[in-house]
Amino acid sequence: MTAVLTGATGFVGSRLCAELLRRTDRDLVCFVRAGTEAEATERVRATLRKQDPDVADSPRLRGIPGDVTAGLPDEVPGVTDVYHCAASVNMGAAYEELVAVNVGGTRNVVRYARAAGAPRLHHVSTLAVFLNGTAAGLRSVDETTVATSMTVGPIGYPRSKYEAELAAMDAGDVAVTVYRPGLVLADSRDGACPEDDFVARLYGAVTMTGCYPVALSNIPVVAADHAAAQIVALSLKESGVGQAFHISAPELLPARELFTQAVRHGYRLREVTADEWIAALRDHSPDRRALAMRLLRTATNILGLTPETAVPDVTCAATTRAIPEIASPAMDEPYFGRLLNTLARRGTIPQPVGGRR
Amino acid sequence: MTVRGTLTTVLTEEFDVDGEVTDHATLDDLGLDSISVVELLDTLSKRLNIPLADDDMNKQTTIATALEILTTRSEAAD
Numbered sequence: 001m002t003a004v005l006t007g008a009t010g011f012v013g014s015r016l017c018a019e020l021l022r023r024t025d026r027d028l029v030c031f032v033r034a035g036t037e038a039e040a041t042e043r044v045r046a047t048l049r050k051q052d053p054d055v056a057d058s059p060r061l062r063g064i065p066g067d068v069t070a071g072l073p074d075e076v077p078g079v080t081d082v083y084h085c086a087a088s089v090n091m092g093a094a095y096e097e098l099v100a101v102n103v104g105g106t107r108n109v110v111r112y113a114r115a116a117g118a119p120r121l122h123h124v125s126t127l128a129v130f131l132n133g134t135a136a137g138l139r140s141v142d143e144t145t146v147a148t149s150m151t152v153g154p155i156g157y158p159r160s161k162y163e164a165e166l167a168a169m170d171a172g173d174v175a176v177t178v179y180r181p182g183l184v185l186a187d188s189r190d191g192a193c194p195e196d197d198f199v200a201r202l203y204g205a206v207t208m209t210g211c212y213p214v215a216l217s218n219i220p221v222v223a224a225d226h227a228a229a230q231i232v233a234l235s236l237k238e239s240g241v242g243q244a245f246h247i248s249a250p251e252l253l254p255a256r257e258l259f260t261q262a263v264r265h266g267y268r269l270r271e272v273t274a275d276e277w278i279a280a281l282r283d284h285s286p287d288r289r290a291l292a293m294r295l296l297r298t299a300t301n302i303l304g305l306t307p308e309t310a311v312p313d314v315t316c317a318a319t320t321r322a323i324p325e326i327a328s329p330a331m332d333e334p335y336f337g338r339l340l341n342t343l344a345r346r347g348t349i350p351q352p353v354g355g356r357r
Numbered sequence: 358m359t360v361r362g363t364l365t366t367v368l369t370e371e372f373d374v375d376g377e378v379t380d381h382a383t384l385d386d387l388g389l390d391s392i393s394v395v396e397l398l399d400t401l402s403k404r405l406n407i408p409l410a411d412d413d414m415n416k417q418t419t420i421a422t423a424l425e426i427l428t429t430r431s432e433a434a435d
Contacts, residue, residue: 092391094415282399291395294411 002027002078004118006068006109007085008044011194012124012184015228016085017044018052021061023232028058029076031066031086040065051192068105075116081235082113084168085124087161091198092295095156102160106167113174120175122235123168127182127220127246128158131301133312143244143318155297177240181227181247182220182314183302188329189225191338198296199258200348202303203340205293206259207349209284211270213277215255217304220248220314223329233323246316249328255303261336266352274305360427363404364420371400378420385416394418401427407434 003020007013008030020028034040040063048056055061066072068086086109088101106123113121130141132153138145145151152162168176186193194200206212222230227247234245256271263269272280284290293299304310329335343349358366368374374387384394395411402409407430414423 090391094412094417096417097391097415285399286396288392291392294395295391297412 001080002029002076003081003083004028004076004079004112004116005030005083005085006066006105007087007124008032008063009047010085010087010089011197012181012224012227013085014044014047014051015187015225016083016124016231017061018048018055019228019232020083021055021058022052023236025060026080027060027062029079030061030063031068031072032063033067034063034065037062037064039063051187051190068108069100072108072112075112079113079116079118081120081122082109082116082118082174083122083124083231083235084109087124087164089157089197091128091155091157091298092201092292093156095159098156098160099163103163103167106164110168110171110174114172118174120177120235120241121168121171122231123165123176123178124231125165125168125178125180125244126158126161127180127248127314128152128298129162129165129180130312130314131155131158131298132309134310135308138312140313140315141246142315143246153301155301157298175241177235177242178244179231179234179247180244181231182222182249184224184227185221185331186223186335186339186342187225188223188335188338191335191340191342192224193339193342195346195348196292198298198302199339200343201289201292201296202258202299203262203343203349204289205281206262206269207267208287208289209277209280210268211272211277211280212259213274213303213305214271215259215303215305216307216310217255217302218252218313219255219258219302219311220246220316221253221331222248223331223335226326226328229326230319230323233326234319237322240322243318245319245322246314247319248314248316249331250316250320251331252313253331258303261333262340264333265337265340267340267349268353277305360405360431361424364401364423364427367397367400367404372397380421380424381419383417383419384414384423389416391416405431405434407431 032040129147136150
């Protein structure tokens with residue numbers, strides 16, 4: 001049996017790759033942007049060596065050059081499951097910049113899965129499809145709630161991922177399961193996190209301005225390794241076909257806690273109104289950290305800068321019911337400490353001035 | 358200075374755009390990244406004394422569209 005994975009060198013995809021090698025005995029073919037098969041395989045192994053060395057040299061792993069936007073290589077024989085995790089997750093990009101990878105890429109993967117006769121497609125989406133849910137009249141969201149163009153709202157990233165979900169569901173005989181992670185945060189094992197994602201930009205901006213906005217959302221967050229463990233565990237169940245699963249820690253994170261954790265870690269930050277924070281970002285422009293934050297229109301929703309834009313409360317009851325055995329790591333002070341240490345070590349944020357380290 | 362003149366001057370003098378600023382070129386074509394586009398909006402907002410939001414333009418915005426936005430806002434501000 002063989003599984004196919006796209007996005008294997010990405011932040012979530014690489015952890016999904018490791019988890020598939022660890023939890024199954026299948027061969028795993030990864031479509032990677034590369035010139036040759038050797039280069040494709042080495043790119044995946046190099047990524048795994050940094051975070052999952054136990055499976056990095058698995059003989060069951062094979063990279064094949066392939067780009068979701070440019071068509072995929074000939075069908076691999078005996079594919080049972082296609083995992084589609086490749087996407088542009090740039091929340092600051094315009095819809096026009098994301099549509100080719102996120103929507104066109106998904107259409108190509110669906111076409112591939114159908115041509116390969118794969119029985120199952122596992123599509124990694126995002127809970128951002130409910131980003132605008134409050135304005136659309138939703139108080140709370142569970143796995144039976146239907147995402148619509150209203151719950152998605154106008155911002156490029158959620159729009160493109162919503163259309164990608166629709167494209168994934170249109171897969172004919174292929175049985176599709178959709179996984180919607182919340183805001184993906186650092187790996188719980190070592191605090192590894194992306195260099196330029198929403199969270200890195202947010203901490204870059206608040207440590208620069210010395211203040212953070214009053215934030216009303218309760219955010220579904222998930223550690224990257226936990227997201228991968230949940231997706232793989234769910235994908236190995238027979239049930240779940242035609243269904244969406246929410247991939248999140250069981251408890252929502254009050255948005256304010258993103259900031260109070262930084263204060264506990266020794267950063268001197270004060271809470272200001274949303275308007276004052278936006279003014280502070282303008283005052284600090286053209287510093288690129290301020291400009292980068294201003295690009296993130298999703299912050300209005302993710303943080304909840306007004307009651308109308310705050311995200312609806314999301315539950316993940318279907319996921320918890322299906323895989324009670326997968327425990328969430330604690331999203332606590334040591335966890336955020338590791339995340340902040342990674343950002344400080346990299347120079348994304350300064351070292352804290354006081355408090356605990 | 359005309360709106361077109363201001364836009365061309367800002368792009369060539371402050372954003373190091375070399376070569377011709379044609380109507381069908383996108384800001385991406387001219388070498389601006391997403392962050393530079395926000396900086397461009399700030400600069401134009403000050404120069405033309407008009408309100409511009411951070412999402413009024415993006416990398417895929419063409420010069421023709423940018424001129425349309427700037428002209429509409431300038432007329433509204435008059």
